[in-house]
Amino acid sequence: MQVTETLSEGLKREFKVVVPAAELDAKVNVRLDELKNRVRINGFRPGKVPVAHLKRMYGRSTMAEVIDATVRDTNNQIVSERGYKLAADPKVTLPTEQDAVEKLISGQSDLDYTMAVEIVPPIELTDFKTIKLTKLTSEVTDAEVAEAIARISEQNKPFSAKPEGEKAARDDRVVISFAGTIDGKPFEGGSGDDSVVMIGSNTFIPGFEDQLIGIAAGETRTLKVTFPAHYPKAELAGKNAEFVVTAKSIESPGTVTVDDDFAKSLGLESLAKLREAVKDRIGREHVAMSRQKLKRALLDELDVRHKFEPPPSLVEEEFDRVWKSVLAEMENEKKSFADEDTTEEKAKAEYRAIAERRVRLGLVLAEIGEKNTITVTEDEMSRAVMERTRQFAGQEQRVWDYYRQNPQAVAALRAPIYEEKVVDFLLELASVTEKKVAREELYKEDDSTVG
Numbered sequence: 001m002q003v004t005e006t007l008s009e010g011l012k013r014e015f016k017v018v019v020p021a022a023e024l025d026a027k028v029n030v031r032l033d034e035l036k037n038r039v040r041i042n043g044f045r046p047g048k049v050p051v052a053h054l055k056r057m058y059g060r061s062t063m064a065e066v067i068d069a070t071v072r073d074t075n076n077q078i079v080s081e082r083g084y085k086l087a088a089d090p091k092v093t094l095p096t097e098q099d100a101v102e103k104l105i106s107g108q109s110d111l112d113y114t115m116a117v118e119i120v121p122p123i124e125l126t127d128f129k130t131i132k133l134t135k136l137t138s139e140v141t142d143a144e145v146a147e148a149i150a151r152i153s154e155q156n157k158p159f160s161a162k163p164e165g166e167k168a169a170r171d172d173r174v175v176i177s178f179a180g181t182i183d184g185k186p187f188e189g190g191s192g193d194d195s196v197v198m199i200g201s202n203t204f205i206p207g208f209e210d211q212l213i214g215i216a217a218g219e220t221r222t223l224k225v226t227f228p229a230h231y232p233k234a235e236l237a238g239k240n241a242e243f244v245v246t247a248k249s250i251e252s253p254g255t256v257t258v259d260d261d262f263a264k265s266l267g268l269e270s271l272a273k274l275r276e277a278v279k280d281r282i283g284r285e286h287v288a289m290s291r292q293k294l295k296r297a298l299l300d301e302l303d304v305r306h307k308f309e310p311p312p313s314l315v316e317e318e319f320d321r322v323w324k325s326v327l328a329e330m331e332n333e334k335k336s337f338a339d340e341d342t343t344e345e346k347a348k349a350e351y352r353a354i355a356e357r358r359v360r361l362g363l364v365l366a367e368i369g370e371k372n373t374i375t376v377t378e379d380e381m382s383r384a385v386m387e388r389t390r391q392f393a394g395q396e397q398r399v400w401d402y403y404r405q406n407p408q409a410v411a412a413l414r415a416p417i418y419e420e421k422v423v424d425f426l427l428e429l430a431s432v433t434e435k436k437v438a439r440e441e442l443y444k445e446d447d448s449t450v451g
Contacts, residue, residue: 087311131430159251230334319355
């Protein structure tokens with residue numbers, strides 16, 4: 001076998017490989033010799049079929065198997081001997097002309113092919129003990145708890161029917177039936193029955209709720225509205241519409257007394273227990289945000305300390321994924337690049353930089369995990385799959401089978417667990433100083449690059 005490197009440019013490598021026909025033929029004979037003990041052919045005793053006869057019957061198919069195995073094994077050998085880490089699977093170019101293929105399969109010519117690979121560059125890791133980070137923390141205040149309970153009480157306020165003759169006002173709840181038209185024609189999704197409208201909630205088309213103010217139970221009105229220019233359904237965006245609306249009932253909101261009885265209506269023993277539960281929930285939210293900010297700071301520091309050219313194919317793959325998501329979101333919101341005060345060219349440059357950062361950080365985290373033997377255990381994966389199945393009540397077995405039969409789906413679950421374990425490892429080594437801040441500062445958005 002002869003291996004010649006024909007290209008070494010950046011992270012790209014290419015090799016010309018030639019495997020003599022005699023070597024292939026020897027491998028075919030070994031396989032056929034193994035086969036003779038398993039096949040049953042009329043006229044021959046078991047294990048006594050001549051290899052020459054087997055070659056006439058199975059030579060071509062066996063040669064195809066040998067070629068496939070030889071290419072795979074040779075590629076692995078080339079990569080292993082040179083200590084490469086590949087960014088993607090090797091690209092193999094085999095003969096395609098009919099005459100060349102026929103000679104190869106029939107054992108009349110050498111196996112001559114090229115293998116192109118893109119490698120991951122060597123990564124020199126920083127001294128993680130020199131990383132200094134500030135961990136923002138925030139205590140849960142009584143005011144936060146009071147505000148949260150006020151929102152809960154608002155969401156659970158009682159409604160009662162208005163006395164006969166009283167008309168709808170802001171904050172009232174109105175049950176309506178409606179039929180909409182555009183240019184006099186009904187449209188899909190434009191009609192409904194027993195729909196609940198909270199006047200002032202701004203959940204319906206702009207102007208719709210305001211025109212219900214003053215309507216009485218049993219009254220029918222025609223409302224004129226205009227769909228927003230960025231309405232999700234493109235066929236309705238910016239269109240003028242009329243809705244014939246009948247109010248079936250009108251209810252006004254009552255007040256909620258935040259006391260033990262209110263807490264019990266929510267399934268808790270007392271108001272003190274409600275406050276305790278709310279404080280615990282807010283505390284968990286603060287901890288999660290603190291972790292998110294700390295992780296972002298750590299990734300920013302890793303990005304600054306590890307500058308290298310990431311494999312172009314991985315960057316392109318990540319960019320395509322991100323860009324498709326951006327375009328889909330813009331399409332859904334009916335926005336243009338001008339609306340975002342940018343151009344498509346500038347946006348592409350920005351998201352390509354994000355893709356490069358993500359790929360580079362992904363490779364750094366993978367290198368750290370590999371060099372420090374960080375792995376995701378089977379027990380951790382089982383818990384992750386079980387947690388996922390709980391999100392689909394009634395379909396647990398189906399979801400479980402899906403992950404059991406799809407390695408790619410399992411890999412998608414493993415990746416974030418692995419990343420968090422590497423992050424935990426780094427935070428143990430880094431110098432982390434806690435800083436107590438107000439809730440507003442903890443949740444303040446920063447301008448760090450996403451990823």
